[in-house]
Amino acid sequence: MSKRMMLNRCLNAGLKTTTRLPQLSKLSLIRFYHPISTEYDNSEALLEPLEYKMDSVQSKILSHCIKEKVPHYGFTEKALVSSINDLGYDSTMLSIIGSPNSPSIFHSSPAVMELLKYNLVTKRYNLITAELREGLVNKQDIPSLETLLIQRLKMDKQLGPKALKSLMGQLSIPSQLLMEVALPELFRLSDDIIYFSKEKDHTDMAWYTKRLGLSLTYVTSKLFMTQDKSVDYEDTIEFAKWKLNKVMNLGDYYNNVEEYAWYTVMTSFNLIKSQISKY
Amino acid sequence: MLRPQLNNNVTRPVRCFSALAGLNASTKAATNSTTPKDKEQLEPLSPAQKAYLERAIRVDQAGELGADYIYRGQIFVLTRKYPHLRPILNHMWEQEVHHRATFNELQLKHRVRPSLITPLWKMGAIAMGAGTALISREAAMACTEAVETVIGGHYNEQLRVLNNQYEQKHAGGKGKATTPEEIKSLIATIKEFRDQELEHLDTAIQNNSRMAVPYMLITEGIKGVCKLAIWSAERI
Numbered sequence: 001m002s003k004r005m006m007l008n009r010c011l012n013a014g015l016k017t018t019t020r021l022p023q024l025s026k027l028s029l030i031r032f033y034h035p036i037s038t039e040y041d042n043s044e045a046l047l048e049p050l051e052y053k054m055d056s057v058q059s060k061i062l063s064h065c066i067k068e069k070v071p072h073y074g075f076t077e078k079a080l081v082s083s084i085n086d087l088g089y090d091s092t093m094l095s096i097i098g099s100p101n102s103p104s105i106f107h108s109s110p111a112v113m114e115l116l117k118y119n120l121v122t123k124r125y126n127l128i129t130a131e132l133r134e135g136l137v138n139k140q141d142i143p144s145l146e147t148l149l150i151q152r153l154k155m156d157k158q159l160g161p162k163a164l165k166s167l168m169g170q171l172s173i174p175s176q177l178l179m180e181v182a183l184p185e186l187f188r189l190s191d192d193i194i195y196f197s198k199e200k201d202h203t204d205m206a207w208y209t210k211r212l213g214l215s216l217t218y219v220t221s222k223l224f225m226t227q228d229k230s231v232d233y234e235d236t237i238e239f240a241k242w243k244l245n246k247v248m249n250l251g252d253y254y255n256n257v258e259e260y261a262w263y264t265v266m267t268s269f270n271l272i273k274s275q276i277s278k279y
Numbered sequence: 280m281l282r283p284q285l286n287n288n289v290t291r292p293v294r295c296f297s298a299l300a301g302l303n304a305s306t307k308a309a310t311n312s313t314t315p316k317d318k319e320q321l322e323p324l325s326p327a328q329k330a331y332l333e334r335a336i337r338v339d340q341a342g343e344l345g346a347d348y349i350y351r352g353q354i355f356v357l358t359r360k361y362p363h364l365r366p367i368l369n370h371m372w373e374q375e376v377h378h379r380a381t382f383n384e385l386q387l388k389h390r391v392r393p394s395l396i397t398p399l400w401k402m403g404a405i406a407m408g409a410g411t412a413l414i415s416r417e418a419a420m421a422c423t424e425a426v427e428t429v430i431g432g433h434y435n436e437q438l439r440v441l442n443n444q445y446e447q448k449h450a451g452g453k454g455k456a457t458t459p460e461e462i463k464s465l466i467a468t469i470k471e472f473r474d475q476e477l478e479h480l481d482t483a484i485q486n487n488s489r490m491a492v493p494y495m496l497i498t499e500g501i502k503g504v505c506k507l508a509i510w511s512a513e514r515i
Contacts, residue, residue, distance in 0.1 A: 033324075033332035034390035037461040041320035041450035195390055203340065203383040204397045 036135075047125050049181075050118065051100050058097050061087060062118040071159055074166035075116055077109050106175035113177050116170060120185040123155050127189075128196050142198040146244055149193060149214070150237055153221055157233055164226045190214040206251070213247040321447040321459055328445060332465075333391050334513045335437050339469070340382040341394040341512035342430060345404040346375040346476075349426060352408025353419045361416055367486065371423075371479050378472050385465075394512045407504070411497065418497055420488035425501035427480035433509055434473035441466050 052058045065083035073079035077094070084093050098110030107113050127148060131137050143151075156164060171182040190211045194201060202210060221240035228236045324332075350372035358365045386393060394400065411422035446456040458466075491497055 032326065032329040033336065035324055035329070035459075035461060036388060037459060039321050039459050039461070040323040040447075042323055043450075045323060191390065201387050203386055203393050205393075207393050208395065 047121055049184075050121050057089065057093065058114075059118075061089065061093060061097065062115055063122070065115060066119055067158070070115075070119075070163045072162075074163045075112055075119075075170060076166070077112055080111055080115060102176070104176055106173045107170060107177060112170075113181070116167065116177070117181045117185075119167070120181070120189075123152070124185065124189050124192060127152050127155065128192060132196050139198075143196075145193060145197045145199040145214070145248075146241060148197050149218060149221075149244060150240060152189065152193070152218070153225065153233070153236060153240055156222070156225070161226070161229075164222075168222060168226050186215050186219065187211065190218065210251070213250065214244075217243045217247050319454065320450045321457070322450055324445075324447070324459075331440065331444070332389070332462075335441075336382065336385050336389060336391045337394055338433075338509055338512040339437075340379070340386050340391075341397065341400050342433070342509065343375060343379040343382050343472075344397070345400050345508065346426065346430070347372070347379045348401055348404030349408035349422070350375055352405040352410075353412045353423075356409050356412035357416055357419060364416065364486075367482060371482065374475050374479075378475070381468060381472075385468075395515050396511070400508070400512070403504075403508070407501065411501075414497075415491065417487050417491035420483040420486045421491035421494055421497045422501055423483035424480055424488040425498040426505055427476045427483065428498075429502050429505040429509070430476045431473055431480065434469050434476065438466060438469055438473070441469070 046053060050059075061080070061083050064087060065079050068086070069079035069083050073082065080094060080097065081091065084091060094109075094111045097114050098112075101110035101113045101117075103110055104113070129137075132142070156167075159167065171178065193199075193214060194210060199210075201207065217240065220243055221236055224239045225233055225236040230236070350368060354365070354368045354372060357368065385391070407422060408419070412419040441462060442458075445458050445462045447459055448456045488494075
């Protein structure tokens with residue numbers, strides 16, 4: 001039974017009975033209500049969709065690997081093995097790290113898939129500071145969309161050109177990883193950036209188009225970054241600013257056209273009405 | 280065109296010439312609710328509880344959007360011919376505008392995605408409002424009656440779930456399970472809105488909705504459409 005079916009079944013059961021809704025985990029593609037109250041105890045919360053805490057062994061190995069080994073070896077099993085050896089763990093850790101993923105013919109090993117996932121998820125969380133997350137920042141200090149986007153791009157500077165290429169290559173292979181990790185993470189990233197920046201959010205179709213536009217900007221800038229040889233990725237940052245500006249202008253074009261069309265409809269309606277009222 | 284005049288004695292929403300001027304504004308604060316921290320904290324909501332809230336806010340937002348546009352359509356068609364209906368319709372419409380604004384705010388605050396077929400809801404609602412109003416004023420009232428009946432039932436169902444599925448235990452395991460403040464305020468909002476919707480239902484009946492021809496066809500048809508819309512707005 002798929003996760004979505006399971007959830008639907010629980011929701012329907014919840015409507016009919018008075019039993020408690022059961023705990024469900026691993027609903028990677030389903031979007032949730034975001035509780036903003038401070039009355040909940042979130043000390044046990046995980047960085048969804050990761051299934052272990054930040055002080056666990058898995059997390060220690062993966063973060064060490066991203067910091068020390070990935071720039072040299074890229075996102076490969078070799079980097080992981082080398083990290084495990086350096087930290088003095090047993091090599092069976094490799095299968096523990098890979099356990100949340102099922103094997104895929106498109107990727108070398110489940111552990112590498114977990115490494116890719118860990119890289120995306122932790123960087124997304126680290127982008128938003130704790131003060132910003134809890135809404136403790138002054139109104140004028142809330143960052144703009146552009147600031148957050150560039151900050152996120154800069155976070156990948158440390159990976160180096162080789163690892164960046166292997167990251168983008170592995171994430172864009174049409175596979176289960178793309179559908180269950182790469183695309184949802186991309187969507188969550190643009191959702192986070194819009195929610196926590198001072199950018200206006202929307203209640204209609206613009207909600208979707210703005211996220212889509214931002215995701216496109218991010219992915220194209222990231223692809224640009226893999227080929228970028230300029231000092232400190234200056235060209236990438238310039239490209240991202242230009243691209244974001246262009247995408248946001250598209251929204252303005254649409255709004256202006258709609259406004260003009262509405263104005264035309266109103267004036268022609270009033271014109272007809274005034275002509276009819278003569279008779 | 281479809282924007283009827285508001286009475287002067289109510290608080291006017293800010294409305295410029297441009298219907299879209301607001302899109303360029305960029306003021307948004309990531310504000311949080313201010314619950315005192317000294318109280319013992321509750322268990323976090325489970326994924327299923329969060330998923331239900333997500334559905335509920337999306338469907339309510341889409342529903343209030345629909346209601347707003349139904350009244351706009353009715354006012355556009357009816358108030359020219361029957362000026363005495365203007366205050367009644369305007370009163371109901373203003374309440375719907377307030378409901379819609381409230382759920383829009385909840386949707387943004389709780390990061391719920393809006394319904395993907397929002398443009399369809401807008402067009403369908405205007406067509407429903409204007410279409411029934413074109414048949415006759417009684418038909419328009421019958422449409423209101425049908426819509427508000429379904430909405431009242433829908434809100435009641437949500438209240439039942441919110442009241443008996445959201446009693447959270449304390450994190451330490453001590454004390455009686457309580458409903459979080461966040462959920463309590465949502466329950467209060469929905470209760471208030473449900474009462475106002477049912478008030479609209481009474482208004483419609485007082486304005487001869489039962490005399491609409493063909494009454495059964497209009498009310499039952501619209502009830503069916505509303506139920507279908509609720510079902511799909513929860514999911515899509």
